[in-house]
Amino acid sequence: MRILIAQSGGPTPVINASLVGAIKRARELGHEIFGGIYGIEGILENEIIPLTQSNVELKKIAHTPGAFLGSCRHVLPDPGDEEYDVLFDIFASRKIDAFLYMGGNDSMDSVAKIYSEAERRHFPISVIGIPKTIDNDLVETDHCPGFASAARFLNIIASEFVIDSISYSRPSISVIETMGRDTGWLAASLKLSEYLVKGLNVLVYLPEHPTSDEEILHDVQRLRNKNEPLLVSVSEGVVDKNGNYLKSAPILDSFGHPKLGGVGEHVASLLEKIGRVKLVNPGFTQRAASHTVSSVDFQEAQMVASFAVDVVSDRKSGFFVGIVRKEMNYLSTVKLVPIGRVANRVKRVPEKLLENNMKGFIEYLAPLVGQMPEFIIR
Amino acid sequence: MRILIAQSGGPTPVINASLVGAIKRARELGHEIFGGIYGIEGILENEIIPLTQSNVELKKIAHTPGAFLGSCRHVLPDPGDEEYDVLFDIFASRKIDAFLYMGGNDSMDSVAKIYSEAERRHFPISVIGIPKTIDNDLVETDHCPGFASAARFLNIIASEFVIDSISYSRPSISVIETMGRDTGWLAASLKLSEYLVKGLNVLVYLPEHPTSDEEILHDVQRLRNKNEPLLVSVSEGVVDKNGNYLKSAPILDSFGHPKLGGVGEHVASLLEKIGRVKLVNPGFTQRAASHTVSSVDFQEAQMVASFAVDVVSDRKSGFFVGIVRKEMNYLSTVKLVPIGRVANRVKRVPEKLLENNMKGFIEYLAPLVGQMPEFIIR
Numbered sequence: 001m002r003i004l005i006a007q008s009g010g011p012t013p014v015i016n017a018s019l020v021g022a023i024k025r026a027r028e029l030g031h032e033i034f035g036g037i038y039g040i041e042g043i044l045e046n047e048i049i050p051l052t053q054s055n056v057e058l059k060k061i062a063h064t065p066g067a068f069l070g071s072c073r074h075v076l077p078d079p080g081d082e083e084y085d086v087l088f089d090i091f092a093s094r095k096i097d098a099f100l101y102m103g104g105n106d107s108m109d110s111v112a113k114i115y116s117e118a119e120r121r122h123f124p125i126s127v128i129g130i131p132k133t134i135d136n137d138l139v140e141t142d143h144c145p146g147f148a149s150a151a152r153f154l155n156i157i158a159s160e161f162v163i164d165s166i167s168y169s170r171p172s173i174s175v176i177e178t179m180g181r182d183t184g185w186l187a188a189s190l191k192l193s194e195y196l197v198k199g200l201n202v203l204v205y206l207p208e209h210p211t212s213d214e215e216i217l218h219d220v221q222r223l224r225n226k227n228e229p230l231l232v233s234v235s236e237g238v239v240d241k242n243g244n245y246l247k248s249a250p251i252l253d254s255f256g257h258p259k260l261g262g263v264g265e266h267v268a269s270l271l272e273k274i275g276r277v278k279l280v281n282p283g284f285t286q287r288a289a290s291h292t293v294s295s296v297d298f299q300e301a302q303m304v305a306s307f308a309v310d311v312v313s314d315r316k317s318g319f320f321v322g323i324v325r326k327e328m329n330y331l332s333t334v335k336l337v338p339i340g341r342v343a344n345r346v347k348r349v350p351e352k353l354l355e356n357n358m359k360g361f362i363e364y365l366a367p368l369v370g371q372m373p374e375f376i377i378r
Numbered sequence: 379m380r381i382l383i384a385q386s387g388g389p390t391p392v393i394n395a396s397l398v399g400a401i402k403r404a405r406e407l408g409h410e411i412f413g414g415i416y417g418i419e420g421i422l423e424n425e426i427i428p429l430t431q432s433n434v435e436l437k438k439i440a441h442t443p444g445a446f447l448g449s450c451r452h453v454l455p456d457p458g459d460e461e462y463d464v465l466f467d468i469f470a471s472r473k474i475d476a477f478l479y480m481g482g483n484d485s486m487d488s489v490a491k492i493y494s495e496a497e498r499r500h501f502p503i504s505v506i507g508i509p510k511t512i513d514n515d516l517v518e519t520d521h522c523p524g525f526a527s528a529a530r531f532l533n534i535i536a537s538e539f540v541i542d543s544i545s546y547s548r549p550s551i552s553v554i555e556t557m558g559r560d561t562g563w564l565a566a567s568l569k570l571s572e573y574l575v576k577g578l579n580v581l582v583y584l585p586e587h588p589t590s591d592e593e594i595l596h597d598v599q600r601l602r603n604k605n606e607p608l609l610v611s612v613s614e615g616v617v618d619k620n621g622n623y624l625k626s627a628p629i630l631d632s633f634g635h636p637k638l639g640g641v642g643e644h645v646a647s648l649l650e651k652i653g654r655v656k657l658v659n660p661g662f663t664q665r666a667a668s669h670t671v672s673s674v675d676f677q678e679a680q681m682v683a684s685f686a687v688d689v690v691s692d693r694k695s696g697f698f699v700g701i702v703r704k705e706m707n708y709l710s711t712v713k714l715v716p717i718g719r720v721a722n723r724v725k726r727v728p729e730k731l732l733e734n735n736m737k738g739f740i741e742y743l744a745p746l747v748g749q750m751p752e753f754i755i756r
Binding site for chain 1: 385389415416419420431435438439441442443444445446447448449450451534535538539541542543544545546547656657658659660661662663665666667668669670751752753754755756
């Protein structure tokens with residue numbers, strides 16, 4: 001059997017662990033496996049390479065950030081479009097029996113479309129979607145490979161710089177901006193830092209809960225009065241009650257052009273009315289932090305991709321591999337979900353996890369993130 | 379013997395390793411040891427605690443970022459001022475025989491002043507300065523505890539996000555802003571990433587070398603044409619030929635007030651003329667990153683403080699503990715330097731280390747930083 005695998009969307013710290021999981025399983029089963037360069041974009045240009053790396057190289061690749069094969073943000077047209085003539089000609093000429101695509105919501109849309117088009121053409125190819133996103137917003141899976149590692153990195157650096165910030169007799173307010181345009185999984189994950197830093201209060205602002213400058217000022221003022229360390233975690237996608245991103249009037253750059261200040265910058269300048277503020281915007285480091293990968297995340301990233309190879313070995317097609325949590329703390333397995341149930345849907349943070357000072361969220365998150373540093377504060 | 383120890387200036391990832399080194403050595407020698415809270419600022423308020431932590435706690439404290447005892451930026455007046463009446467009354471009433479102060483240039487000025495004042499008063503106290511600064515700009519020491527760990531963290535996150543940035547077919551230009559207002563040690567340290575990421579070019583801009591927008595644009599354009607990954611490392615203290623910080627005309631915030639955009643932001647917006655740019659400004663995370671401490675740095679941070687306890691046990695006073703490199707790759711020891719030779723002086727990056735594409739700098743840095751992650755790029 002000849003398997004083609006490719007990576008799509010924003011990388012995660014474990015996207016290459018999935019790649020390596022698929023390569024290893026394919027070899028175990030005696031399949032040939034090939035990589036599409038720059039996702040579907042490169043495949044359409046016939047940029048396909050054999051994956052012949054040694055075991056030593058595979059181990060290093062699994063711990064390398066970025067998308068080893070390259071990635072893209074290409075949106076496929078609806079089934080029936082002539083772009084599929086190109087794609088299926090390449091599948092045919094390369095004698096591809098199975099296509100595995102790693103990605104988030106948009107990439108699962110590509111998987112669904114390629115599956116539909118294959119059905120329409122009666123083209124014998126197994127098409128399977130493998131989850132991957134630090135945003136953790138895919139449905140039909142307990143969580144997404146990549147999320148736990150990003151959350152682990154964010155909590156490590158946040159707890160470190162919060163502790164740094166209380167070195168002085170007049171501690172500053174710490175603000176962190178996390179990725180998550182549509183959902184607040186990563187912003188919410190910072191709540192875990194309350195368990196890492198004694199006395200720390202973490203305020204969390206998610207796209208799921210529209211807010212306002214006044215509300216944020218009020219919340220901070222209330223906790224600030226206690227004179228305890230304070231971390232304000234804001235998702236890049238936080239909106240006001242009208243659904244507009246919470247940000248300042250356009251900031252003008254040196255050329256007088258409007259400059260997009262992010263939510264973090266806006267909240268930081270807002271809170272400067274109250275006290276000294278230190279803003280950290282980890283940006284792309286949070287999706288690239290392979291040095292702080294969660295071991296559960298690393299193992300599951302391999303597991304979902306390895307299972308996808310088993311699935312195509314059975315000639316099944318049109319599925320997504322989801323993670324099922326069997327024990328809260330902690331045992332997981334995989335399941336198959338029809339791809340149509342996953343594509344283009346978004347899983348927001350459920351209210352239930354946010355109740356009681358986010359008790360449910362911490363129970364959900366802590367086992368995924370795994371062991372964390374232990375700090376002692378005076 | 380009763381020893382008082384305190385921490386001053388910006389924390390480093392190993393400032394508490396030094397504290398623990400001193401506590402352990404003091405106990406071994408049968409001394410009592412006390413901690414001044416918030417550096418000299420708290421000592422002047424008689425905020426002094428016994429350091430009675432258990433060995434288990436000490437181990438955790440050594441790996442905790444921030445200044446465990448608290449820090450300050452208090453500048454002492456010249457010897458003879460009445461502030462010293464308060465200070466020496468506290469030394470006397472607390473029966474302090476020795477005072478150890480951890481810090482950078484400014485803090486070594488405090489050590490020099492307290493030593494002079496003690497001489498002037500014929501007050502029997504041993505005063506010793508312990509080096510600590512991620513900026514690495516103290517003279518009379520091969521390097522400063524804290525620098526190697528900050529450089530290690532910066533190179534890890536920079537190489538990770540550079541690899542992330544080449545995931546797409548049109549890679550972006552990566553820009554990182556490092557700390558270092560007066561010297562470029564940390565900005566220069568990013569050159570090491572060329573050895574971590576295959577094909578990467580790193581351009582380095584230091585306060586030691588005044589530059590201009592035109593020069594930076596020219597340098598980037600020249601390397602950018604090669605279509606290889608590119609990292610631009612700028613120190614926060616980079617200046618133009620007139621000695622002014624290289625930054626944009628004031629950016630206006632949402633209230634119309636001028637906003638201090640840093641050098642990194644300026645360079646990023648400059649380079650947007652050439653291509654897509656991704657800026658990372660690690661800010662305070664670089665001095666708080668205890669999770670990526672260099673093991674050489676951790677060991678030396680303990681060594682200098684432990685040696686300082688030995689020195690005061692001999693009733694010596696008015697010295698600074700420097701690190702001597704005995705073998706380039708790598709063996710080090712300690713030396714005593716009269717404090718007057720260190721206070722208020724700044725060690726800039728020597729030209730010699732920057733020659734031949736910074737060969738000397740890498741030979742100097744690599745053993746301090748220690749083992750780094752290994753990545754594989756396609």
